[in-house]
Amino acid sequence: MIPEVAFIGRSNIGKSSLINGLVNRNGLVKTSSKPGHTRMMNFFKMGDKLSLVDMPGYGFKSRDEWGGMILSYLQNRKNLRRIYILVDPSHGLKESDTQIMKLLDNSGLSYQVVLTKMDRLSKTKYSAAKAEIEAELVKDAICCFPLVLGVSSKTKDGLDELRAAIVKAGQL
Ligand code: GTP
Ligand code: MG
Numbered sequence: 001m002i003p004e005v006a007f008i009g010r011s012n013i014g015k016s017s018l019i020n021g022l023v024n025r026n027g028l029v030k031t032s033s034k035p036g037h038t039r040m041m042n043f044f045k046m047g048d049k050l051s052l053v054d055m056p057g058y059g060f061k062s063r064d065e066w067g068g069m070i071l072s073y074l075q076n077r078k079n080l081r082r083i084y085i086l087v088d089p090s091h092g093l094k095e096s097d098t099q100i101m102k103l104l105d106n107s108g109l110s111y112q113v114v115l116t117k118m119d120r121l122s123k124t125k126y127s128a129a130k131a132e133i134e135a136e137l138v139k140d141a142i143c144c145f146p147l148v149l150g151v152s153s154k155t156k157d158g159l160d161e162l163r164a165a166i167v168k169a170g171q172l
Pocket of ligand 1: 009010011012013014015016017018030031032033034035036037038039055056057058116117118119120151152153154155
């Protein structure tokens with residue numbers, strides 16, 4: 001099995017849109033303005049050496065349902081190299097995000113935070129939101145990769161940097 005990285009985050013945060021941007025194929029992954037669009041795990045190849053895994057959002061499915069299906073995948077998947085947690089900088093870290101991070105910390109699973117929809121904030125507001133999130137992560141998140149990245153699937157800002165990080169994570 002080739003290495004893979006998974007994308008998780010609250011419903012409507014932009015997981016499916018981001019995967020479209022990363023594989024450079026608009027419309028390959030179905031996106032929607034209605035939360036709860038992605039219902040199953042879906043696998044997409046980025047080049048021929050790495051798979052990207054799109055996940056249903058949390059905060060839409062009940063926590064038990066999300067927890068049962070996704071957590072067992074995350075905990076048991078041998079070729080899973082890193083989990084990307086998507087967070088909207090306009091909203092900051094929500095309790096559902098920190099709960100998931102705790103579960104990942106307890107299982108020793110490596111994750112990295114990616115801020116989505118950067119195009120919606122001014123540079124100043126984005127920087128302030130990022131700094132606040134980073135400060136929270138330093139306090140609590142044990143298995144969190146220290147670098148927080150930012151992307152916009154709309155303008156494609158930050159996609160090259162994220163792609164480079166994913167390729168590196170895939171080689172670990
Ligand atoms: P679920 O599958 O329901 O969990 O949602 P998701 O996380 O896959 O979100 P999805 O990619 O379907 O996007 C949700 C909405 O946000 C859609 O209306 C997208 O067009 C919008 N969106 C996604 N990324 C961006 C972005 O970078 N900028 C802006 N402005 N809107 C975005
Ligand atoms: Mg989706």
